Amino acid sequence: xxxxxxxxxxxxxxxxxxxxxxxxxxxxxxxxxxxxxxxxxxxxxxxxxxxxxxxxxxxxxxxxxxxxxxxxxxxxxxxxxxxxxxxxxxxxxxxxxxxxxxxxxxxxxxxxxxxxxxxxxxxxxxxxxxxxxxxxxxxxxxxxxxxxxxxxxxxxxxxxxxxxxxxxxxxxxxxxxxxxxxxxxxxxxxxxxxxxxxxxxxxxxxxxxxxxxxxxxxxxxxxxxxxxxxxxxxxxxxxxxxxxxxxxxxxxxxxxxxxxxxxxxxxxxxxxxxxxxxxxxxxxxxxxxxxxxxxxxxxxxxxxxxxxx
Numbered sequence: 001x002x003x004x005x006x007x008x009x010x011x012x013x014x015x016x017x018x019x020x021x022x023x024x025x026x027x028x029x030x031x032x033x034x035x036x037x038x039x040x041x042x043x044x045x046x047x048x049x050x051x052x053x054x055x056x057x058x059x060x061x062x063x064x065x066x067x068x069x070x071x072x073x074x075x076x077x078x079x080x081x082x083x084x085x086x087x088x089x090x091x092x093x094x095x096x097x098x099x100x101x102x103x104x105x106x107x108x109x110x111x112x113x114x115x116x117x118x119x120x121x122x123x124x125x126x127x128x129x130x131x132x133x134x135x136x137x138x139x140x141x142x143x144x145x146x147x148x149x150x151x152x153x154x155x156x157x158x159x160x161x162x163x164x165x166x167x168x169x170x171x172x173x174x175x176x177x178x179x180x181x182x183x184x185x186x187x188x189x190x191x192x193x194x195x196x197x198x199x200x201x202x203x204x205x206x207x208x209x210x211x212x213x214x215x216x217x218x219x220x221x222x223x224x225x226x227x228x229x230x231x232x233x234x235x236x237x238x239x240x241x242x243x244x245x246x247x248x249x250x251x252x253x254x255x256x257x258x259x260x261x262x263x264x265x266x267x268x269x270x271x272x273x274x275x276x277x278x279x280x281x282x283x284x285x286x287x288x289x290x291x292x293x294x295x296x297x298x299x300x301x302x303x304x305x306x307x308x309x
């Protein structure tokens with residue numbers, strides 16, 4: 001039984017890595033064929049795919065009337081994306097090579113984070129009306145991102161009209177494989193820890209929390225290896241934005257409303273704000289390096305230890 005679970009765990013991890021790599025390659029092709037900025041692809045394509053585990057966890061938690069898990073999933077994933085995924089991203093690079101035309105994207109990220117901080121610091125029921133406001137803000141964000149100038153230097157080796165549907169199929173296929181491989185990775189990990197006698201609470205805190213962030217981690221590592229800094233940054237930005245809007249809108253659609261204020265501790269709320277501002281400063285000033293990377297990773301480990309000791 002242990003051997004079978006170990007093989008399943010290893011196999012699902014290998015498939016997860018492959019699907020992320022396949023999604024990255026396809027996304028790079030999309031950015032070149034359609035002359036789209038790479039950070040845009042990272043924010044709107046890769047981030048959406050890597051956020052699927054968080055969306056699935058949200059849906060399952062709401063079915064079980066566990067709003068606390070929903071709130072924790074959103075805040076915890078965003079903090080993990082910045083401290084854990086961001087820390088990994090910054091380790092191998094001495095300076096982030098990002099385009100000047102992406103600064104408004106960073107600003108949108110900061111505005112959305114500050115707005116969501118108000119939602120969680122104030123005792124507020126987020127219902128249908130605020131849901132429409134969120135959708136409007138998302139539409140405005142997408143409009144300004146799409147309106148930005150396209151890339152000038154593009155490889156002309158592919159025919160756009162002939163490859164459009166094929167590229168869509170490829171990216172959807174990668175996301176489907178990514179979703180199920182991450183799901184099975186979590187399932188096999190749960191079974192493995194149960195066999196080894198680890199408490200179920202510990203499993204949820206460690207394996208599930210890490211499992212839902214694993215696609216972002218792998219996608220970021222692959223992006224850095226391929227020297228695609230814009231994709232890596234876009235993945236983190238997009239995943240956090242997707243969590244704020246996607247998880248909240250899912251909660252509104254299923255439950256009618258959600259109140260984050262009563263579901264989160266003050267430390268969670270303020271750490272969300274601090275990490276969001278910190279990441280904005282890092283990418284705006286293009287900071288990087290091993291020292292900053294280690295600082296972020298140690299901060300995440302300290303936060304993780306504080307919560308669950």
